[in-house]
Amino acid sequence: MTTITKKSVKKMLPKTYKHRKVVLAEIITVLSQYKYLEPVLDRFVYTDGTVKQLISLVGTIQVVCQGKHYNTPVCIWLEQSYPCTAPICYVHPTKEMMVISSSYMNNNGQVLLPYLDEWTHPEYDLISLIQVMIAVFSETPPLCMRPKALTNSQAYSVAENCVALLREDGLPFQGNNETNC
Numbered sequence: 001m002t003t004i005t006k007k008s009v010k011k012m013l014p015k016t017y018k019h020r021k022v023v024l025a026e027i028i029t030v031l032s033q034y035k036y037l038e039p040v041l042d043r044f045v046y047t048d049g050t051v052k053q054l055i056s057l058v059g060t061i062q063v064v065c066q067g068k069h070y071n072t073p074v075c076i077w078l079e080q081s082y083p084c085t086a087p088i089c090y091v092h093p094t095k096e097m098m099v100i101s102s103s104y105m106n107n108n109g110q111v112l113l114p115y116l117d118e119w120t121h122p123e124y125d126l127i128s129l130i131q132v133m134i135a136v137f138s139e140t141p142p143l144c145m146r147p148k149a150l151t152n153s154q155a156y157s158v159a160e161n162c163v164a165l166l167r168e169d170g171l172p173f174q175g176n177n178e179t180n181c
Contacts, residue, residue, distance in 0.1 A: 004031055004038060012041050014053055016080050023082055026126045027057065036060045036071065044077055044088075049093060053164060054078060058092075063137040072137055074111075076126070086119030087129060091142045098146045101157045
């Protein structure tokens with residue numbers, strides 16, 4: 001883990017950000033409290049295909065779920081209009097993990113929180129957002145470990161703690177005595 005200074009973050013932050021001082025201050029505050037997050041400048045591709053250079057906080061946040069500690073990989077993108085617009089947040093599963101979609105998480109790993117929908121500055125900020133994410137993820141885990149591969153020709157799918165075997169042609173079983181989870 002490299003030491004990140006206010007000067008290095010300021011240098012990284014593009015001049016296209018409208019509220020650079022606020023963005024810088026919030027990033028520095030987050031970095032002082034969450035040692036496993038770091039700022040990254042990268043290309044963000046919007047759903048309409050627009051590409052922008054945005055700064056993000058990438059790394060892990062620690063979540064306690066059922067008494068166990070988990071390091072949840074996240075990416076928090078700050079748009080150029082931040083803090084006037086809410087961050088765009090994702091969980092980033094490793095290859096051993098998979099996203100659990102829920103009312104707080106879509107299949108692509110995008111975080112869907114009322115906190116983000118209701119975003120207003122200065123009442124809402126990055127530290128509070130991360131605290132909300134930790135609280136929600138503690139109750140509704142966004143990721144789980146990918147199941148180990150089954151035997152040669154068997155395929156599987158996972159839906160809410162239930163494993164349903166699929167036929168070799170990839171279609172679900174739909175017979176008279178078969179149960180779907």
